[in-house]
Amino acid sequence: MALETYRTWIRLFELQRYYSWIIDRFHISTRACQLKTHGRDFNFRWLEERLASLGFRLIFVTRRPESFAAARLERLKVSGNPSQYDDLQSFIEEQELMRRLVGESIMPNLELDISDNDVPLACSQIADWMESTGGLWMK
Numbered sequence: 001m002a003l004e005t006y007r008t009w010i011r012l013f014e015l016q017r018y019y020s021w022i023i024d025r026f027h028i029s030t031r032a033c034q035l036k037t038h039g040r041d042f043n044f045r046w047l048e049e050r051l052a053s054l055g056f057r058l059i060f061v062t063r064r065p066e067s068f069a070a071a072r073l074e075r076l077k078v079s080g081n082p083s084q085y086d087d088l089q090s091f092i093e094e095q096e097l098m099r100r101l102v103g104e105s106i107m108p109n110l111e112l113d114i115s116d117n118d119v120p121l122a123c124s125q126i127a128d129w130m131e132s133t134g135g136l137w138m139k
Contacts, residue, residue: 002030003042010050017054018138028058028101032094048106057135058109059126060102065092067115074117108133 006027013021027044034040063071068088076082085091102109110129114122130136 006044006047010047013054013056014050021056028060028098028105031101032097036094036097045106052107055135055138056107057130057133058102058105058107059129060098060109060111061114061122062095062099062111063113063115068092071117108135 013019027047031042031044034042068091072085072088075085079085099111102111110126112122112125
């Protein structure tokens with residue numbers, strides 16, 4: 001069912017190729033979850049090839065390990081399940097797994113450290129990178 005959902009999404013993106021899309025936690029996080037939880041990896045090269053042909057970019061937002069505790073305090077203010085943030089080491093390990101998977105991607109990608117929580121600066125850096133790599137216009 002999950003793979004069929006990805007096939008449906010990519011077809012929608014292809015049909016609506018002149019829309020702007022921001023997609024959070026797509027196939028890379030699916031791979032990470034499957035690897036971490038079940039020890040299985042799925043080959044999403046077919047999906048990445050189609051995404052890349054549409055001009056999609058991958059932005060990997062990270063933070064330094066020592067900044068997770070402060071981020072946790074902010075997250076607890078809005079969390080409906082605060083206990084999920086008890087083990088910060090699992091987040092650090094998951095970030096490393098995601099970093100590896102992003103590194104395996106064929107898509108243009110940017111790793112952006114948000115440890116300082118400077119969202120306006122991060123947005124500016126993303127916009128600059130998108131412009132410099134041709135990601136703001138269709139080919």
